[in-house]
Amino acid sequence: MKTGTLKQQWLGNGVKAEVLAGIVVALALIPEAIAFSIIAGVDPQVGLYAAFCIAVVIAFVGGRPGMISGATGAMALLMVTLVANEGLEYLLAATVLTGILQVLFGVFKLSSVMKFVPRSVLVGFVNALAILIFMAQLDHFEGAGWQMYAFTAAALFIIYLFPKVSKSVPSTLVAIVVITGVVIFTGSGVSTVGDMGALPDTLPMFLIPEIPLTFETLAIIFPYALSLAMVGLLESLLTATIVDDMTQSDSDKDKESRGQGYANVATGFFGGMAGCAMIGQSVINVKSGAAGRLSSLVAGTVLMGMILLLGDLVVQIPLAALAGVMIMVSISTFDWNSVFTIHKVPKTDAAVMVVTVSTVVITHDLSIGVLAGVILSAIFFAAKISKVKVTNIAEDTAKRHYEVDGQLFFASVTDFIKSFKYDDTVEEVTIDLNKAHLWDDSAVDALERVKTKFEQNDITVHVVGLNKESSELVERAAAAMKAGGH
Amino acid sequence: MYKKILLAADGSDHSIRAAEHALALANITANSHIDIVNIIDSETAKTEVLKFGESHMLDDKRREKLHGVEDVLKSEVSYEVHIVHGEPGPTLVKRANENDYDVVVVGSRGLNNLQSMVLGSVSHKVAKRVNCPVMIIK
Known part of the structure; x- marks a missing residue:
């Protein structure tokens, strides 16, 4: 296993495969970037700018060619209270700080520290993430009419059954297009993306977040940045290992940590929210034939181009369709195998997983859950190991x-x-x-x-x-x- | 007659029984060879990375899962284990058609029951698209 030459790194399985996969990923990224912005409580443009910046920057500086990064649910969930209490500018500043922390993490070659996060905590992490994404969708249904339920059900129907007809177009996109079409055509007054805030009409611009540069500001954003940095790296390095396995090649985890950092610094200055690698999108990318850096670059630019060209249509996407996509995302994020085999794994592992999940669900904070899981496993380990x-x-x-x-x-x-x-x-x-x-x-x-x-x-x-x-x-x-x- | 045999196996009980049939076919002809092919799809890759972590550990665990199948063939016939990544149906079809196998042996159901319920079974896809004879073990 080796990382390959520059040409191999960029072109992976060939230009055509990379470009096609990049387009497929861009199409699948759009609804997710919008939906994750809504979870974080910011305008859809913040998530879209993030997806664009991160995908483009990581194409150049990432350590795992073939992996896709962007705005993610895990990160969005961590910033909810910061956005609600302090507003967008503080989020952008926290995003830059997240990036700086991640770069430091990579520079000091700390990726091996991730070994100390036990597998059962990781499983708990993805399961908790799935549950939180699902729970975030329930808000959209509060006080909504029957149309909301009907359109969401229809979206899920298309998402799961369209692959039987064709696999070349992401079924999530088909669901979005069909449901949006029906809503526009029937003129039913369900809430849409446009109701949730502004969409980009220009390319992102370099701006320094408007925050007072004081110690007090740092005290506010530092805890958020630390959680974001840790959770972002956790998910990114996990995704990198999955891509390593799928493509049967190795990758530089410290370079990936630094790359995630540069990408977050850039996205913070260009008005985007912090992000990380995405398991689902990376799987789509590799399955579509990509293994190089080019697909990530294509995905980012195509996404931005489509938003600028089709913005008027994007605002009309009903939330019901996005909720359908997010429910699918949560179902595929959840590690079902861990539930089906829970009676087979050691009781302590099962306990750690359950504690991680419940801590996250109660606190709505993935980093606290991971910490609780790590501490509990350390205690179990010490107790277990000293028994003869x-x-x-x-x-x-x-x-x-x-x-x-x-x-x-x-x-x-x-x-x-x-x-x-x-x-x-x-x-x-x-x-x-x-x-x-x-x-x-x-x-x-x-x-x-x-x-x-x-x-x-x-x-x-x-x-x-x-x-x-x-x-x-x-x-x-x-x-x-x-x-x-x- | 059946000199070069492809046995699709994932370590399930079905695939162990498939191995027994593959062995019976192999015994018809002298010097026959069985390629055990285990296909890892993206869902399995994700689950196993979560469960076992590092990649060298994964290879060992995957080989371990196939021990039951190997036990059937061991000291009976020449065989080789291949662990391949991709979507089970198309990957198996491609491999079978590109390598001139005399027969392909697959179990009718693998470890992944849920998927076969949703997407239809891999074995039927294989039977339809592979050029050589296909034996589906029920």
């Missing part, structure tokens, strides 16, 4: 067989040594370490002490089943003893 189980079977009157199950290290050796019956009447004992692992010198010492204690009582000890690393550790310790002249 020693069972013994008397084979006959002269022999006893001990089976050790667990991790032997400084925290568990005390219990380990206590688990043996040294004043036994047998002549021989076997200590079976097949299910154990020795981790440090304390473990080697403890094993020696157990042996010595048995031998003091004239019981012969056989140690069996040491795994490779453990026996290497024992040998090293023995060699060190010799070298030390003992």
Whole structure:
């Protein structure tokens, strides 16, 4: 696996494949960018500018060719209170700060820190994200007439069944076009994108957010920027790994972290909201044949071009159609496998997943949920790892067989040594370490002490089943003893 | 007659039974060879990345899932495991038609029941579009 030459990085599977995939992605991005703006509580143009800026910038500086980034639900959900309390300018400033934090994260090569986020927390994260996106749609139905329900149902119907007819056009776009057409034609007065705020009529322009440059401002935006930076990287690096797997190629995660940072700095100055990589869009991109940077560039520019050309039509998209798209997004974001197999995974993993999800649903903050999940798994891990189980079977009157199950290290050796019956009447004992692992010198010492204690009582000890690393550790310790002249 | 056999397998019980039939076909001709092909679609890729994380771990886990299938063929016939990414139906059809297989053996249902309910089964698509004989194990 290698990252490939510049030409390969840009053109992936060829110009034609990249351009076509980029167009498909642009079409699928438009409804999502608008819907995520509505979730965040800003004008649709903020999300559209973000999708444009991020997709274009990341095409040049991202670490994972073939991945698509833009305005996302995870990020939108984190900014709701900031927008509501402080307004758009503070969001733009927070977006720039998010980018700076992410660049630093990449510069200091911290992508490996993500390893400390356990898988069950990640699963909880995507499930919580799906639930929040779904819940955000319910607001649109409050006090709405039957048309809202009917159009949303019709949109979902098209989204799930149109792929049976053709897979070359995103079914979400078909749903949007059809539902918008029906609404315009029948003149039914359902609420539309136009009711939610302004759409762009020009290209985004460079503007410095209008905020007082004081410590107080920083105190307001920093916590938001920190959550946005962490959640953005979490989702981006997760998406990058999925794209790595789908395309059977490797990618530079630290470069991707920096790239996400540059993209957010740029989008903040051009009037867009913070964003990150998008799992769904990246999957669409790769499935449509893209593997290079070009598709992301095409997606961004086509999206902007379409909005500028067709703005008058875009404002007439009914919210019902967008709600349909978002419900689909939440269904496909949710990791259903984790629910179907919840009885099969270890109970602690299931608990961590459930705690992550419920924390997020209660606090509406993905970063708090992730933190809670990480802490809980650390506690479970520490408790689990320091437990050593020693069972013994008397084979006959002269022999006893001990089976050790667990991790032997400084925290568990005390219990380990206590688990043996040294004043036994047998002549021989076997200590079976097949299910154990020795981790440090304390473990080697403890094993020696157990042996010595048995031998003091004239019981012969056989140690069996040491795994490779453990026996290497024992040998090293023995060699060190010799070298030390003992 | 059946010298070069493509066995589509995902490690499910169905695919283990498919392996038994593939072996029976292979035994008709001397020196036959079975290619076990496991296709990972985007949905599976997403789920497995979430579940197992890093990519080298994924390869091991995927090989592990096929052990049941390998056990059937081990020491009986020459075989090779291929893990391929793409949409199951089209990817399998493409591979079968481009590599001159004498027969393709597929289980009628894999691990992904939900998908086959929504989209129709992979095996029927394969049967329709592959040029060589196709054996669907019920």
